[in-house]
Amino acid sequence: MTSTAQIVRYGELKPCRTAFIDAHTPGSDQKENFTIIGGGVSESPDQYVHIADPIGFNIGAAGQPPKCRNSLHSHRTAEVFFVAKGRWRFFWGRWGDAGEVVLQEGDIFNIPTGIFRGFENIGTDYGMIMAVLGGDDAGGGVIWAPQVITDAAEHGLVLSEKGKLYDTKKGQKLPEGVRPMALLTQQELAAFPEPTTLDVVPHYVARYWDMMALADKQPARVIGENAMLRDKPGFEIDFLTRGSIPDAPYKVEVNEVVMPVRGHWHADVDGDAYTLAPGDTCLIKPGAHLRLAPSMTGESSLYRIRATKDPAGPTWKP
CATH class of the missing domain: 2.60.120.10 (Jelly Rolls)
Incomplete structure (x- = not known):
């Protein structure tokens, strides 16, 4: 009989260091991504999934050393983070300068959908944030700010139109007939909101204490x-x-x-x-x-x- 409880231990989490398109980009190349429950949004076949069961939402995590950041991206469904370890700065907007907030251990941030967001570990030790993503398929993947895709290509990673990563440093290339992920147009970019810190923090951030x-x-x-x-x-x-x-x-x-x-x-x-x-x-x-x-x-x-x-x-x- 299948157990009614399944546990993934913190000390047994299996990281993926090539999960996303910025895995080679300086400043983001030391990230570790974890898919704990559900399929997640990883773009790499190397991502280990601890519990694959569809349960209506996904649980994941990101681990980063100090000064490491996650590049600007957006999701079609909810992305909620709480800080498990360390001190983190979250920022958002087309260029990451529309607003920001610093979170401590236990704080939680329900990042509004439809805006570009990124985050970095500003603590002094390895940090971990736990994530809840909406839906079983987590919205079908990640939407990257155009500069992230351009920067990644300069460091050997190409994302296909189907959301799969190819590493040119390993001799990989897009299959015949498969195009690279298209950059968002200026018209498409204009549809992404630019809320300020005062728009977001009072309504989407809760403090531990x-x-x-x-x-x-x-x-x-x-x-x-x-x-x-x-x-x-x-x-x-x-x-x-x-x-x-x-x-x-x-x-x-x-x-x-x-x-x-x-x-x-x-x-x-x-x-x-x-x-x-x-x-x-x-x-x-x-x-x-x-x-x-x-x-x-x-x-x-x-x-x-x-x-x-x-x-x-x-x-x-x-």
């Missing part, structure tokens, strides 16, 4: 119906602490993922006991009975993500 305060007695609704952040992007996210975890087991009604932020947690799934640590990802299938509890005293918090029937597509409204 604010959520800790709100989740003192009941779960803090972060994304979803009547939540802290705008949009209902095909999944909902709650933030739970020691004081807001249900005492009794509850039946899982839809695909559910729990991801500890601080502290160690006990998870009892249909009588099977697991211990979860920060950075671990636990998928619980519908029909299971789940009970969560911190395993020791001290600060404890986690994110819980559930699939919803809301459209996973574009949600940004000026």
Whole structure:
């Protein structure tokens, strides 16, 4: 019988260093990308998928050393990040100068769909951000700012019109009849919004300590119906602490993922006991009975993500 719980341990994550078109571009060439649940949006056949099950959304992660950045891109569905480790700067706009915000460990950012965005590790050690992407196919891939594609070609990577990477440094080339990914036209680029920091941060960013305060007695609704952040992007996210975890087991009604932020947690799934640590990802299938509890005293918090029937597509409204 298939287990109703599947766990991907932080220490067992398998990185891909050639996942995207900027993998050779100086400043972005030390990135590590992780596809934890779902197919993700990697452009490389080298990407390892830990749990391939379609659950209505995708879970991934990006790990980067200090001063390493992820190039400007956009998605057709939601992209939500929370910082697992380190200090990160997120920036957005056609050239990355329309707005920015700095996030610390535990902070969460529901990046508006339909804008170019990038991020960099501005901490002093290797950092990790965990990602939730809307939809089973995550919108069909990544839309790159034109300069990213041009820069990548100068360093040996070419993206086909079908979203597959070819490395000319390895002697690879586009197959006959396959064209390179077309650059966005000026008319197409004009359709991408340029919201300011004041447009975005108050409505799309939640700080860890604010959520800790709100989740003192009941779960803090972060994304979803009547939540802290705008949009209902095909999944909902709650933030739970020691004081807001249900005492009794509850039946899982839809695909559910729990991801500890601080502290160690006990998870009892249909009588099977697991211990979860920060950075671990636990998928619980519908029909299971789940009970969560911190395993020791001290600060404890986690994110819980559930699939919803809301459209996973574009949600940004000026």
